[in-house]
Amino acid sequence: MRSGEELDGFEGEASSTSMISGASSPYQPTTEPVSQRRGLAGLRCDPDYLRGTLGRLKVAQVILALIAFICIETIMECSPCEGLYFFEFVSCSAFVVTGVLLILFSLNLHMRIPQINWNLTDLVNTGLSTFFFFIASIVLAALNHKTGAEIAAMIFGSLATAAYAVSTFLAVQKWRVSIHQQSANDYIRARTESRDVDSRPEIQCLDT
Secondary structure (H helix, E strand, C coil): CCCHHHHHHHHHHHHHHHHHHHHHCCCCCCCCCHHHCCCHHHCCCCHHHHHCHHHHHHHHHHHHHHHHHHHHHCCCCCCCCHHHHHHHHHHHHHHHHHHHHHHHHHCCHHHHCCCCCHHHHHHHHHHHHHHHHHHHHHHHHHHCCCCHHHHHHHHHHHHHHHHHHHHHHHHHHHHHHHHHHHHHHHHHHHHHHHHHHHCCHHHHHHHC
């Protein structure tokens, strides 16, 4: 039977061997925090945006544009067809663009691209959609044959126009607020830099 000293020696050698093998092994356990890993796994829905006025309006716009597009697609015969084609293009374009913006805003993906002015982008989208949905609804009303699908398309097109108009008004207000905040931040930054220069006489000497 081995003595206690021999057992202690074997245990010490085993621990040192495991430490050496662990240090030399290329398969080290990762210590990277999960929050720092980027990719689709870090996406989270923003319920506050979807519960807000802008989020609800954008969801309504997507739904109304989709229903209007489906209604216009069910029409099998038309003469003339220019108004129908124009309404189809407007409703499909509004659905796609607004749907993409809804995904970006609800998942906070727009925060990863700060180079784009998203307030202005949303304002341009809602403004153009309001104008073209209004024109397309009027043209379809003037050239339709009073079928059920055409009447339904006009109704949902008018509702989409109203939703986009309200969203445009709110987007203008939000854009103005962001402009005022940016100008205020620029003013504060300029005042801070001027005070730093006044408090450092060596900079004034270099300037003179």
